[in-house]
Amino acid sequence: MSDFRFIHAADLHLDSPFRGMSHVPDAIRERLRASTFTAFTNLIDLALREQVDFVVFSGDVYDAADRSLRAQLRLQRELQRLATARIPVYIIHGNHDPEDGMHAELTWPDTVHFLSSKEVETIIVYRCGHSEASEPEAIAAICGISYAHKALHENVALSYKRLAGSSLFHIGLLHGNVDGDVGHDNYAPCAKRDLIQAGMDYWALGHIHLRQILHEQEPCIVYPGNIQGRSVKEAGAKGCYIVHVMEGRQTRLTFAPLDDVRWYTESISIEGLESEQALKELVEQVMQNCREASLGRMSVLRLFLHGRGLLHRKLEQNGFVQDLLQVLREEEEYGVSAEGETSNIVWLESLQVDSGSEVDVEHILEADSFLGELFRMARQTNQDLDLYEEIMDQAMESMQGHTRLRHVIEELKDSEDGRALIGRACELAAVLLEEADPRAGGEAS
Incomplete structure (x- = not known):
C-alpha cells in the first residue's frame, strides 16, 4: 500500500448566525458572521497547498436543515476549486443538515460525493480521483451514512463492514456521539469498542466540537472539532487534521488551524491589586496576550475576575464593571480602520465578577x-x-x-x-x- 494523505474535517456550520453578539460594531459583527465561510476557504486553500489526495467532511456542513442559499453557493464554489485540482470530496449529512432539509437544486462537480442515508455506503477512492483512468490506483475505501432526518437514534456503527478480502485502508465517516458525551445530543450513539471492532482503519468522526483523539492506532478514532468557534464555549484553536497514511497502515495526524476568529475564556485574580489603574492594566495585558496568541486573527474574550482583594468593593458598585468594559471596548474600536479592518482586534465579550472581600x-x-x-x-x-x-x-x-x-x-x-x-x-x-x-x-x- 502506497502512502497517501487526506484532510478530515467536520462541523463546518456554514452561515452560523452567531446569536447573542448583536451589540457590537458593524465591522466586528460582519467579521463574525463571515468567519465560518472564511475558515472554510482556509480549508480549501490548505488542501490545494498540501496537495492532499482527498477530503472528507463528517457531517453538519451547513448550520441548519433549511440551509441558506448563500451557504450552498459558497460550498459549491469552493468545492469546484478542489474539482479543478482533481481532489475528490466525500460528505455525510449530520443532524444539522439532514437530507430532508430544504435545499436548492444545484449541480455539483463529479468529484463531490454525498453518501447515502439509506444504508452504510462504501466508495473506492482512486489516486487523484481518476476512477476511469487506465489501471487506476485504488488507495482507500470510504464507508459512511448520512442522516435522513434531524435525529438518528440507532447505533449505525454496528453496520460498518470492511470489504471482503480487501487490503485497502478503510475510513469510516460517522456523525455521532461516542460513549455518550453529555454535552451533545445522543445521536448515532455508539461505544468506542463498537468502532474498534468494526474493522475500519480510521474513524473520521463529527458531531462533538471538542478536538480529541479517542484511539491512537488500529483504528485511529478522531474528532477534529469544528473549523470555527462560535462562542466562548468553543474556545481555542479550531481547524482540521491532515492525515498521512503510511506503510503498515500507520497514521500521522497534523492539526491545522483554520479559524478566522478565535474565542478565549480567561481569568485574573484581584488579590494584591490596590487601584483601578492596576486592574485596567492587568486586563489590558490579558487582552494583549490573546492578541499575540491569535497570530493576526480577531479574538473574542470573556474575562472572569476572581480572588479576594481591596477592589472587590469597587467591583460591586453599580456601573463600575460596565464602565470599565465600555472603555476597553472603545479603545479596541480605535483599531478598526475606516475600511473596517478587524485583524488583531480583541473584543471583550464580557467581564464577569466572581471575586470576594479581602479576609484578614x-x-x-x-x-x-x-x-x-x-x-x-x-x-x-x-x-x-x-x-x-x-x-x-x-x-x-x-x-x-x-x-x-x-x-x-x-x-x-x-x-x-x-x-x-x-x-x-x-x-x-x-x-x-x-x-x-x-x-x-x-x-x-
Whole structure:
C-alpha cells in the first residue's frame, strides 16, 4: 500500500448566525458572521497547498436543515476549486443538515460525493480521483451514512463492514456521539469498542466540537472539532487534521488551524491589586496576550475576575464593571480602520465578577469570636490527630441511618487527605460567614 494523505474535517456550520453578539460594531459583527465561510476557504486553500489526495467532511456542513442559499453557493464554489485540482470530496449529512432539509437544486462537480442515508455506503477512492483512468490506483475505501432526518437514534456503527478480502485502508465517516458525551445530543450513539471492532482503519468522526483523539492506532478514532468557534464555549484553536497514511497502515495526524476568529475564556485574580489603574492594566495585558496568541486573527474574550482583594468593593458598585468594559471596548474600536479592518482586534465579550472581600486571617485567628474559633479549629485539625478523630466520630454519629454517607466518611477518615479536607472545610465555612456578615469577625462585646 502506497502512502497517501487526506484532510478530515467536520462541523463546518456554514452561515452560523452567531446569536447573542448583536451589540457590537458593524465591522466586528460582519467579521463574525463571515468567519465560518472564511475558515472554510482556509480549508480549501490548505488542501490545494498540501496537495492532499482527498477530503472528507463528517457531517453538519451547513448550520441548519433549511440551509441558506448563500451557504450552498459558497460550498459549491469552493468545492469546484478542489474539482479543478482533481481532489475528490466525500460528505455525510449530520443532524444539522439532514437530507430532508430544504435545499436548492444545484449541480455539483463529479468529484463531490454525498453518501447515502439509506444504508452504510462504501466508495473506492482512486489516486487523484481518476476512477476511469487506465489501471487506476485504488488507495482507500470510504464507508459512511448520512442522516435522513434531524435525529438518528440507532447505533449505525454496528453496520460498518470492511470489504471482503480487501487490503485497502478503510475510513469510516460517522456523525455521532461516542460513549455518550453529555454535552451533545445522543445521536448515532455508539461505544468506542463498537468502532474498534468494526474493522475500519480510521474513524473520521463529527458531531462533538471538542478536538480529541479517542484511539491512537488500529483504528485511529478522531474528532477534529469544528473549523470555527462560535462562542466562548468553543474556545481555542479550531481547524482540521491532515492525515498521512503510511506503510503498515500507520497514521500521522497534523492539526491545522483554520479559524478566522478565535474565542478565549480567561481569568485574573484581584488579590494584591490596590487601584483601578492596576486592574485596567492587568486586563489590558490579558487582552494583549490573546492578541499575540491569535497570530493576526480577531479574538473574542470573556474575562472572569476572581480572588479576594481591596477592589472587590469597587467591583460591586453599580456601573463600575460596565464602565470599565465600555472603555476597553472603545479603545479596541480605535483599531478598526475606516475600511473596517478587524485583524488583531480583541473584543471583550464580557467581564464577569466572581471575586470576594479581602479576609484578614491573622486578625480573625486572634479574635474572640465564632469565626476565630473556626479558623483556630481549622489550623489545629491539621496538627492534632486526636481532634481530627473527634470531629470525624461526631460526624459519623450524626449519620445514623445513612449507610452510604457513613461509608463515605469512614473512607475519608482513613485517607491521607482527611485532616487537610476538614481544615479546608472549616476555613471555607468561616470565609462564607464573614462575607455574609463582615461584623462576625469582630471582637465579642
